[in-house]
Amino acid sequence: MNASVLFCLLSLGLAGAALAEKPRVTLELKDHRFTPAEILVPSDQAIRILLINRDGALEEFDSDDLGVEEDVTPHGEVSFTVGPLKPGRYRFIGELHSRTASGVLVAAPAAAPR
Numbered sequence: 112m113n114a115s116v117l118f119c120l121l122s123l124g125l126a127g128a129a130l131a132e133k134p135r136v137t138l139e140l141k142d143h144r145f146t147p148a149e150i151l152v153p154s155d156q157a158i159r160i161l162l163i164n165r166d167g168a169l170e171e172f173d174s175d176d177l178g179v180e181e182d183v184t185p186h187g188e189v190s191f192t193v194g195p196l197k198p199g200r201y202r203f204i205g206e207l208h209s210r211t212a213s214g215v216l217v218a219a220p221a222a223a224p225r
Contacts, residue, residue, distance in 0.1 A: 141165035143208035174203035
Protein backbone atom coordinates (compact mmCIF):
# COMPACT_ATOMS: atom_id res chain seq x y z
CA MET A 112 0.00 0.00 0.00
CA ASN A 113 1.50 3.31 -0.99
CA ALA A 114 1.81 6.28 1.40
CA SER A 115 -0.96 8.39 -0.18
CA VAL A 116 -3.52 5.56 0.06
CA LEU A 117 -2.51 4.93 3.67
CA PHE A 118 -2.84 8.68 4.44
CA CYS A 119 -6.34 8.77 2.90
CA LEU A 120 -7.46 5.76 4.92
CA LEU A 121 -6.08 7.24 8.14
CA SER A 122 -7.74 10.59 7.39
CA LEU A 123 -11.09 8.89 6.82
CA GLY A 124 -10.71 6.99 10.08
CA LEU A 125 -9.99 10.19 11.99
CA ALA A 126 -12.95 11.96 10.38
CA GLY A 127 -15.21 9.04 11.33
CA ALA A 128 -13.94 9.14 14.91
CA ALA A 129 -14.67 12.87 15.11
CA LEU A 130 -18.23 12.29 13.90
CA ALA A 131 -18.71 9.58 16.54
CA GLU A 132 -17.65 11.89 19.40
CA LYS A 133 -19.76 11.98 22.54
CA PRO A 134 -22.26 14.81 22.90
CA ARG A 135 -20.76 17.58 25.04
CA VAL A 136 -22.34 19.74 27.69
CA THR A 137 -20.81 22.78 29.39
CA LEU A 138 -21.94 23.40 32.96
CA GLU A 139 -20.89 26.52 34.86
CA LEU A 140 -20.79 27.07 38.58
CA LYS A 141 -21.09 30.71 39.72
CA ASP A 142 -22.31 32.10 43.04
CA HIS A 143 -22.62 28.45 44.12
CA ARG A 144 -25.30 27.77 41.47
CA PHE A 145 -25.14 25.59 38.37
CA THR A 146 -26.00 27.09 34.98
CA PRO A 147 -27.93 25.65 33.33
CA ALA A 148 -29.69 24.03 36.26
CA GLU A 149 -31.46 21.64 33.88
CA ILE A 150 -29.64 19.95 31.02
CA LEU A 151 -31.39 17.99 28.26
CA VAL A 152 -29.24 15.26 26.67
CA PRO A 153 -29.90 12.35 24.32
CA SER A 154 -30.50 9.02 26.06
CA ASP A 155 -28.53 5.88 25.24
CA GLN A 156 -25.34 7.87 24.64
CA ALA A 157 -22.33 8.70 26.76
CA ILE A 158 -22.18 12.43 27.54
CA ARG A 159 -19.02 14.48 28.10
CA ILE A 160 -19.52 17.19 30.75
CA LEU A 161 -17.19 20.17 31.09
CA LEU A 162 -17.69 21.81 34.49
CA ILE A 163 -16.26 25.33 34.82
CA ASN A 164 -16.00 26.77 38.34
CA ARG A 165 -16.28 30.59 38.26
CA ASP A 166 -16.27 30.74 42.07
CA GLY A 167 -13.28 31.26 44.35
CA ALA A 168 -14.18 28.15 46.35
CA LEU A 169 -13.60 24.44 45.83
CA GLU A 170 -16.69 22.45 44.85
CA GLU A 171 -17.52 18.80 44.39
CA PHE A 172 -19.94 17.77 41.65
CA ASP A 173 -21.82 14.89 43.23
CA SER A 174 -24.56 12.67 41.84
CA ASP A 175 -25.67 9.36 43.27
CA ASP A 176 -28.00 9.06 40.26
CA LEU A 177 -25.08 9.33 37.81
CA GLY A 178 -22.50 7.64 40.05
CA VAL A 179 -20.15 10.63 39.85
CA GLU A 180 -18.03 12.59 42.33
CA GLU A 181 -15.67 15.13 40.76
CA ASP A 182 -13.77 17.93 42.50
CA VAL A 183 -13.34 21.23 40.69
CA THR A 184 -10.80 23.74 41.98
CA PRO A 185 -11.53 27.46 42.47
CA HIS A 186 -11.59 29.13 39.02
CA GLY A 187 -10.77 25.73 37.51
CA GLU A 188 -12.49 23.20 35.32
CA VAL A 189 -12.93 19.47 35.13
CA SER A 190 -14.21 17.22 32.36
CA PHE A 191 -15.81 13.80 32.80
CA THR A 192 -18.08 11.33 31.04
CA VAL A 193 -21.42 9.90 32.18
CA GLY A 194 -23.62 7.24 30.62
CA PRO A 195 -24.85 5.94 28.32
CA LEU A 196 -28.00 6.96 30.16
CA LYS A 197 -31.46 5.46 30.04
CA PRO A 198 -34.29 7.97 29.63
CA GLY A 199 -34.94 9.70 32.94
CA ARG A 200 -33.99 12.47 35.35
CA TYR A 201 -30.60 12.42 37.06
CA ARG A 202 -30.10 14.84 39.97
CA PHE A 203 -26.74 16.40 40.86
CA ILE A 204 -25.48 18.81 43.53
CA GLY A 205 -22.44 20.78 44.52
CA GLU A 206 -21.78 18.85 47.70
CA LEU A 207 -20.00 21.72 49.47
CA HIS A 208 -22.82 24.22 48.73
CA SER A 209 -25.81 21.91 48.31
CA ARG A 210 -28.37 24.48 49.51
CA THR A 211 -27.85 26.48 46.33
CA ALA A 212 -25.83 24.29 43.93
CA SER A 213 -28.21 21.72 42.47
CA GLY A 214 -29.50 20.64 39.11
CA VAL A 215 -30.86 17.84 36.98
CA LEU A 216 -29.71 16.14 33.79
CA VAL A 217 -32.66 14.92 31.72
CA ALA A 218 -31.94 12.11 29.26
CA ALA A 219 -34.57 11.74 26.53
CA PRO A 220 -34.71 9.76 23.28
CA ALA A 221 -33.42 11.76 20.32
CA ALA A 222 -36.08 12.99 17.94
CA ALA A 223 -36.48 10.86 14.82
CA PRO A 224 -35.19 12.55 11.64
CA ARG A 225 -37.89 13.98 9.40
